Amino acid sequence: MDAQLIVIIAGVILVVAIIGSLLFLKGYSGKFTFDTANGTRPRATEGEGSTSGTKSNGRFKLLTAGVGAVFAAIIAKLWSMQMVSADHYDKLAEQNQTRTVTTPAPRGRILDRNGEAIVDNRASLALVAYRDLAENTVVVRHLANVLGMPYMAVLRNIQDNTEGAQSPHTIASDVRRSTIAYVVEHIDQFPGVSVAERTERSYPNGTLACHVVGYTGTVTQEQLDAQENLSDEVRAGSIDYQSGDIVGQAGVEYYYESLLQGIRGEQTVKVDADGNVTGQAGAVPAKAGSDIKLTIDLKIQRACEEGLKLGMEVAEQTGYEPTCGACVCMDCTNGEILGLASAPTFDPSVFVGGVSSDTWNELNDDEGDHPLLNRVIGGLYMSASTIKPFTSLAGMEYGVYTADMSSNCTGWWTGLGEAWGKKCWLETGHGTRNLETGIRDSCDVVFYDLGKNFFYSEKNPEGLQEMYRRWGLGAKTGIDLPSEAEGRVPDSAWKEEYRKDWSADQRAWNAGDMTNIAIGQGDILVTPLQMATAYCGLAMGGVEWTPHVLLSAVARDGEGDAYTYEPKKRLTAEISTAGALDVAYRGVHSMIYEESAVTAAHFTNLPVQVAGKSGTGEKDGEDPYGWFIAYAPFDDPKYVVCAMLERGGFGSTCAMPAVRTVLGALYDSPDDAAYTAGDSTR
Structure with a gap:
């Protein structure tokens, strides 16, 4: 603000003040008259003397002083704005222009x-x-x-x-x-x-x-x-x-x-x-x-997804129509996830720019297959027979079913009485089987006996559940992905709470519950990643690494070094019983090469030896869920591959092709054996 502008503003204010003063004094003009007879000297019309005139004069002086004071204050403020605070007001003005x-x-x-x-x-x-x-x-x-x-x-x-x-x-x-x-x-x-x-x-x-x-x-x-x-x-x-x-x-x-x-x-x-x-x-x-x-390798990722598709195609040949499944490949030496596939898939590009309400509703339709669900970490299923190696370890660790014990399988088990009889998956029976051959042939009767022995054990009636938890089942793995499910290892406390509104008999944990979970049926729930991680631990002698998908991060410019993920041990499952792990190892190895010639044909053409286990989960009113889990090489484990198909039939029919496809990608050895249905285990 320059000096000329200050003078103009001051002049305007002064004129306004003078006009105001005249208007103020006009109010007193009617109180004076001129004596025409005696000249022009004014005289008061209100009473005698000049008291009223004196008061008016005093008011005028007071008003003049007030106007002068206001005028002086304004001049001082304008001078301050021009000379003292110019920089401050310049900045404010600049802000108003940006x-x-x-x-x-x-x-x-x-x-x-x-x-x-x-x-x-x-x-x-x-x-x-x-x-x-x-x-x-x-x-x-x-x-x-x-x-x-x-x-x-x-x-x-x-x-x-x-x-x-x-x-x-x-x-x-x-x-x-x-x-x-x-x-x-x-x-x-x-x-x-x-x-x-x-x-x-x-x-x-x-x-x-x-x-x-x-x-x-x-x-x-x-x-x-x-x-x-x-x-x-x-x-x-x-x-x-x-x-x-x-x-x-x-x-x-x-x-x-x-x-x-x-x-x-x-x-x-x-x-x-x-x-x-x-x-x-x-x-x-x-x-x-x-x-x-x-940690994902796109070559292995493609194999996981293509393997699921192949498994579904094979399942369709046997009359099933699976549309949902999961497949994961994990490095058991450090927890790295090389491939993780869930079916059905979804197109992430539909979310770019905002997803339409119709598309969103379709993706989340309760009547649909929920393609947004990551079934590897968020799908909960009965583990089926894939849990039998861990059931065997529990029996040996707590002494309720040792390596030298055996059971006679006729296809029908009556260990809890004829009224509570249970079938083996092979209705003609397996004959005499121990823990090792029970794992190989997936004989249910061996594990019914084991579960019954736990139920009636005075020392460790819930030792079976403890063993499952020892390998991390019923708990989140800690993978660096959101929405991981916890799973469930049921026991008497869980059933009491779950059925709290039922009768006392219906709330009570019974021998049937124990024999069910011994073969991976009933109320036990796991995710495919939990089972893959447990098999990693089995392959590594009890050491489980936390599964993870992050390998490293490149830092933003000027913001420090790149970040590299450090693998973390999840747990170590200690097995104190001598030879117990070897029984489990021989069982999962012989399952691949001795149980079925059809299964063996798909693995003998690999350059490494493999160990694995199939499983078939039964859910009332639905077609069976098929599992297959394998690790390789058998003598120096490096990779675990786990596949599960919902409503796909026997695991060794529908899930095994997915696992074999991934192993073929890992070892550059595609499968040249034909897939035929019928000759398979649970």
Whole structure:
């Protein structure tokens, strides 16, 4: 503010003050008259003397003094603004001429262990506008029509106050280029709307590994509300989300959000009186999120997914129609997941730019197959006969069924009385079987006897459940993926609580319950990953590593070193009984090569020896669930492969082809034996 302007302002104020004073004094003009007879000397008309005139004179002086004081104060303030606080007001003026807007940061890529992209980024275009556009209902409605979005959805995006008052609000992301072209060509119909460059997720391998990587989506209001409820200390170390931000919503995208999410930048732009951008005043560039490398090998991942498809095709030859399944390949020496497949799959690209309500409802239809469910970690199933090696270890460890004991299988077991008789899967019977041959042939009768002995044991009536838990069953494995299920190892306390509203007899744990879980049936529930991890522990003599999918992360520029995942031991299952593990080892090895010539034909053509176990879970009213788990090499274990098909029939028929396909990929030895149905075990 220059001196000339100060003088003008002061002059205006002085004139206003003088006019005000005259108007004030006018109120007293009617109280004086002129004595025409005696000249022009005024005289008071109210009483005698000059008392009233004296008072008026005093008021005038008082008013004059007041006006002078106010005028002096104004002059002093103007001088202060010009001479003392000029810099401060210059800065305020500059702020009124600029806007600070945020710029989104690209998410980090997701790569397989060899550096091949599973999830990448691609350039995309978004339509943005400032909040005041919401007042122009004609433009908002026109935008909704052009974008094919509900009017209220467009209005809500424009009015959203979490993107910052000075930042443009995202109206729509990943807009088709034809739509962008129309808006640009008819920009006069869309005042205040502009185009912003963004990055969106792309999937160069389609749906491959979709349950591992998950998907992204716009940050939800619930997530924003949760952020608001964080303490200042916690929030200081977390990402500050704004409405419209793209965040991980499932899989690796969700679990490693803090690594993948970038740090938004800021851009200070100059604007004119109408808010139009006229130039750039400064910028802090956005920082892309960290690229992360997974333990996944896309070659093995493809084998897991193709193996499930093959298993389903073989199952269809026997009259079953499986559509759901799981397959996982794990390095038993460190817990790395090389492949993880769940069927059916889903297309993560449908979430880019926002998933439609119809697609979302289809993906979550209760009558459907729930393709978003990662069955490897979230599906709960009876373990079936795959649990029998651990049942054997329990019997030997607690002495209720030792290695030199045997049972006679006629196909029908009456150990609890004829009324409670149970069948063996082989109705003609296996004859005499011990623990080793019981594992090989999956003879149910051996394990019925073992379960019965536990139930009537005075020292360790729940030793069987303890052994299952010793190997990690009934507990989360700790994998670095969200939504892992816990599973269940049932016992008397569980049944009492589960059936608390039933009668005392119905709540009581009984021998039938124990014989059921001894063969992996009944109320026991496991995930395929739990069984794979348990077999890793079995192969490694009791040592289980925590399964994980992260291998390393590349640090953001200028933010320190890259992160490398350090494998962690999950547990060590100690078996004190001498020779017990060897019994289990011989059982799972002979199951591959001695139980069935059909099964053996698919593994003798591998360059390594394999050990494994099949299983078939029975669920009332449904076709059986098929399992197959194997590890290799037998003499120096490195890999475990586990497959399960829902409603696929016998495990050695439907699940074994999936496992063999993965082993073939691991050892570059595809299976050349034909798949035939009928000659298989449970």
